[in-house]
Amino acid sequence: MWEEIVPLGCQGSYQRVRAYVREKRLSPGPVTARPPSLGVVAGWILRRPETLTETVYLRLKAVLVHCPELDVLTGHVRSFGRMLTECQGERLPQWLDAVRQDDLPGLRTLAAGIDRDRDAVIAGLTLPWSSGGVEGHVDRIKMLKRQMFGRAGFHLLCKRVLLYS
Template sequence: MTYRTVKQLAPAAAPEELFTGQWQNRPSVLDDYKPYLDDRWREGCTNAWKLWEEIIPLGYKGSYQRVRAYLHDKRTSPQSVIARPPTPRAVAGWILRHLETLTETEQLQLKAIRTRCPELDALTRYVRSFATMLTGRQGERLPDWLDAVRQDDLPSLHKLAAGIDRDRDAVIAGLTLRWNSGVVEGHVNRIKMLKRQMFGRAGFQLLRKRVLLS
């Protein structure tokens, strides 16, 4: 045993504390369904068998014993046992994706988050409203969207609104007209890729030839 390990374990007051942190973060097939179990527990449903039956239609493939063990920990632990919160990256992905592409578990988790956090609930509404404008070419709705954003207490969106305002006409045109600069941006990205590939390996003439022939 190294000195570093001894120093780390020395403060433990009981043998059980030596194992703290070793297994808590291991992924489990139940992880995605723990928020649902937590909500039902708070609603007063503590029957493990009933809750196991409820999460099976949601896609749970694990055993009843795993559900029972999780609820047993909630009953006996001196501290409240709750599900590990989703990462910010996961929540951002749920907000940005179409609702129909989310699994039932993801929809339940996102609903729970929006219920507990009014700011994220408002942000989700604005993101999806903007996505509708973008995909449906509804640029005429942009001024009303900007006004609603300014009236809400979301500083990060205020900065976005200020940036859009500086090029409002161009943004409205981009959200309305069928023409876009996608083809041009594609060529620019291709040229940048060729430049990175040949950096320090060839001169301008060879780079020019590759750009013209690719």
């Protein structure tokens, strides 16, 4: 290295260059944190902001500063979450308009799907009734059916469903 930099105008001796290179080689480089994974960032976005620790909140804020599209997406996701948890289905048309204006590809398809059945979605976000119990039973029956795949017929499935209850 010294032989290459002397013709370029370096006034230092061989020993000086050697000491400088050795110091740089042994000194610890700047420590940078690994960027968070997509799943971790998605988890941060889906949580209520007030439940995030200060460290997590600052890391999420740093990620959102580097990606403005993700910042806009975070706003839409959180406003939809508030609509969902506070039964504010009447706000859905304004939310859909805001999503269409920002033109985010992932939300565009979600908005199109919601728009096809807008009245049912508004009712689901507004009314206090839930089909969660029925869905739980359907999932349980599907799980039992998967466990028995290829082993028995409909009659054994009926017995297992009745005995499992």
